[in-house]
Amino acid sequence: MSFNDTVRGVYQEQLKSIKDAGIFKQERFIHSSQAADIEVEFPTGSSLKKVINMCANNYLGLSSHPEVVKAAHEGLDARGYGMSSVRFICGTQDIHRDLENQVTEFLGTEDTVLFPSCMDANAGVFEAILTKDDVMISDRLVHASIIDGIRLCAAEHDTFKHSNMKHLEKKLQLHADKRLKVVITDGVFSMDGDTAKLDEMVTLCEKHDAMVFVDDSHSSGFIGKTGRGTHEKCGVFGKIDIITTTFGKALGGASGGCVSGRRELVEMCRQKARPYLFSNTMAPVVVSGVIKVLEILSGSTERRDKLEENTAYWRKGLTEAGFVLKEGDTPIVPVMLFNAKLSQDISKDLYDEGIYAIGFFFPVVPQGQARIRTQISASHEKHHLDKALEAFIKVGKKYDILGKTKQEIIEKFGA
Amino acid sequence: MDEMKDVILEYVTEEYLEEDDDEISFDTPLISGGIVDSFSMVSLKRFLENKYSISIPDDKATPEAFDSVNKIAVLVQEFVK
Structure with a gap:
């Protein structure tokens, strides 16, 4: 079927209904x-x-910072514009490894893998580390990208009331028979600006043998005394099993994201996460900028x-x-x-x-x-x-x- | 049927409402009213299936069919032997 008037009409009708509902984005x-x-x-x-x-989301004002722009220029000159390959064929440079190591140190985790965006990290991580024998228990206000990742994963799914630890514990008890359990939350919730109760969540997850997943996209770089994120603020630095975050907000604001956490989980993402396997990673120019951002933030608060x-x-x-x-x-x-x-x-x-x-x-x-x-x-x-x-x-x-x-x-x- | 509606109403209240939320009735729109988001509907479906020993096919478990306690009760009745 070509894109005839009937087909065009279908889409025009859909767009009209979006406009009529007052949710047309311009x-x-x-x-x-x-x-x-x-x-x-x-x-x-x-x-x-x-x-x-x-x-x-330019929380730290680094999107146009002269030192970051300069580092990006230098990265462009030194490592070129594009990679023309996915990571595991011939799309990984030394600076990708350098950035992963620096993120690991900054977030206090065991290992890190870069993704084209945090949307991609969240879309790919659950499918890579869980099976149908497992369960994902998510806060009801998690970001849309996490919801997409959960939908792509075969594991069972349940939700708990926003930041309600009593309700979370009920759900952990309900799913006690599952092979693996992951509790999923945003670090800072993007619409309300509130912070997850990570201290209580970690305690509950230790009690019920569950892993903790935090998307710290609205936290990395500025939440906590040295800006490491909500795990620093809540006193559970080093205790979060999986952190995803973005370089598209406070950390330079260009693009890119990552999964950072337990070594084996990160390795599973390298082996199985589809957005990592089937798409180019961050461009060298962006990687060079983010390395400078982390250098700036590690040197001063x-x-x-x-x-x-x-x-x-x-x-x-x-x-x-x-x-x-x-x-x-x-x-x-x-x-x-x-x-x-x-x-x-x-x-x-x-x-x-x-x-x-x-x-x-x-x-x-x-x-x-x-x-x-x-x-x-x-x-x-x-x-x-x-x-x-x-x-x-x-x-x-x-x-x-x-x-x-x-x-x-x-x-x-x-x- | 009335007893079933009471059971469903109690579950929905406990599972989805916050303490300061207004009370809901059998006719209160749940999904279209923003009380239950379609993503969190999964626990309600699982509750119904366990409670009444039924299996609700995914194509029947639509946001429309789950949009009020009354509608949910009608749906469950279809599958209870």
Whole structure:
């Protein structure tokens, strides 16, 4: 069948229903490097607008850091542009091994294998290490890439209520007869910004002979006193069996990810994980950049310390202004609005004020929990945060939500 | 049937609701209402199969068929001997 009018009509109908549901995603073109101050073309074709970026995963402000850019240039010159091969044929350079060793040391694990992205790491890891005799028990709010990985794996699957350790223990008891058990969680949850209770989780898993899996994509580089991740923050450094993380957020922000953990599990990924086996790994230029990022972070905690200060300043400002926030202490600071339309209207008004922050609503977040997710960066200076706060207060006053409780906002706008 | 609905309602409440959530009824939309996500539906299916000694084929265990306690009870009835 060719792509005739009937076929085209099928897709046009599907796209229309996405638009009608209000969940059609539209890209905004940034005409500058990723940073706190960016120039954006939105809507498409409009003149450029200078805005403060409050929604990037550029937590440490390293995406355009001169030393990282320089190291990437040098890597490009020294090792070329591409590999034209998967890892196990002729696609592995010395710098891939160097980066894997450095990540292992940074995360305090036994071994590491790189993937083209953390999405690929999560999609491939479970199938590589588990069989139908095993069980995966995941937090209900884990990232979509983990859900895809779980779906690709033959092991049985169960879930526990978000961060509810009593419920997790019930599930561990329910599946006591399985050969292997893996408890799966995000380190920091990307929509709520809360941290997994890894200390309690490790204790439970030791008691019930289960492995612990953590996706630390929103943590690596800045959570914990030296930025190693949630396992450092929760006092269980060295006790996590599998960590996946990304180099596409705080750690330079380009691309790439990894599985890091117990030696045998990492080796199983090298032998069986399909995204590793059937796709090129990270390009030399990106590997060179990430090596520099880890060197910077291993030498100083200055950037994560500044991020922590910025986060505390931003949270305090929003709280004192009277916004309802999700509790937490990570740079993901969700401003709760509950109503989907309100989140979109406020996002638009903020943009008009020069603040780029995105509204999220169901099904990306649970029904009735629409929000503006703000993300703080070490590249934000006080003047950025003050200007953003001023805009939030101006828009908050327009909708009369400052000082209002969750119930009062829902009564006024609906959930 | 009524007893079955009570059993299912109790399980759904305990398995999926948080302490501060509103109570649900037999007709409350579970999947489309965002109470049970389709990914977490697996434990509900397993519970029903164990409790009533039945096997629900995957093509019958759709989000639509699991969208309320009433609908789930109708589905289970199909398979109970």
